[in-house]
Amino acid sequence: MLNNIETKWLYDFIALEEHRSFTLAAEKRNISQSSFSRRIRALETAIGIELFDRNATPLKLTEQGRLFHAHIRNTLDDLAYQLNKLHGGSHYKNKITLAAAHSLSVFILPELLKTVPEPQEKIFYVESIDVDEAVLNLKEGKSDFIFSFFNEELMSEPFMHTKILESHLYPLSACDKTGKPVFNPRAETVPLLNYTDTSYMGRQVNRYLSAINSERFSITFVSSMSDLLKRMTLQGYGIAWLPDYSIREELKNRELAVLDMPDAVMRMGVYLYRMNAKLNVASEKFWRYMKSLNH
Known part of the structure; x- marks a missing residue:
């Protein structure tokens, strides 16, 4: 054939x-x-x-x-890479395409990529896109990896995954001059800065709110971007659930405070996903390195 x-x-x-x-x-x-x-x-x-x-x-x-596209794109990429090496070239770099959740691409990815060995062999192309679109791109071989939160669809074949870290989502308020929260979560009305319903964090927050008497939480602002919600929270517009990796400095400087709300802290696993099709040389090396981080 x-x-x-x-x-x-x-x-x-x-x-x-x-x-x-x-x-x-x-x-x-x-x-x-x-x-x-x-x-x-x-x-x-x-x-x-x-x-x-x-x-x-x-x-x-x-x-x-x-499936054919997922295999062929990387096969052609590898062919160009190997031919360039045979001719003594060193300028050709394998492209690694990665779709990442917005907050992870801003707060986690830069530190993560800084430790990746042999950076001269690869170029990272990182996009922050909708998870559903990212899954489709992964299936069609347009992306090599998705860097995102737990996704049940991606936990079984034809996908592969490795857990990168465990993070938490905390309910937070801006602080007053004494370092105390501006908002009381037990007040009659609490302004809430929330995520879009379709976002991973939005689903986590809404699940919590549906399990309690949430009528006192009044949504005043909605966004899919946790960094924007953090800025709004710092400005005193309301409370918001924010990931631990994005608020370390603000907690240390007492600009933000974790609210005393029972069972309101949510765990979030962060994963790297891929198809089980063979990737190019640099992508396979990157995958092996990412898997080694938690072993």
Whole structure:
């Protein structure tokens, strides 16, 4: 079967997946649309599977096409890397694409990447995007990793995971001049700065609120970004649940105080996820290093 596949067809496939348009992909590959279409069909015939759902608008990968893309993107990346090494080159770097939860990309990722060995071999491409979109990108091979919180869908095949750290979500208030909380969580009305319902932290907070008499908590501000909620909390707009890794300095300086609320502290596992498809050399090394951190 491999003897029947031309490398240029694989690059055509990558271009079509990226643009989801035969016209745009053909222009990128600098060939006519009819020739481009024939080459995609020839690839599908050679491997015996339909890669694209041509009835979908816009064009989309089939389930088998997603798996194929996850393998081929990294295979071509590795091929370029190895050929460059054979020619004595040192400028080529493997690209590692990583989708990260916003707060983790701001507060945890910089310190984490600082310890990664052989930084000269790799370039990190980090995006902060919606988790559902990140999962789809992982399935289609657009991302190598997701750096995020516990996600039940990603805990079993075809995904792999390793736990990076355990964090906590604390209820907090700004402090007055004496270092005491500005807001009393037992007051008749407590302004709440909350997360969006679809965010991981939002689901944690809403689960807690639904389990108690939450009528006194009045939502006054909503955002998916914990850093923005922290700034609003510091300005005295209300209380908010914030992750421990983002508030160390503020607690130390007595700008923020943890509120006395029974059972209101929530544990959050932080994980690195990937597909079980083979990644490029640098990504596999990064994965092994991340797994070694907690072993």
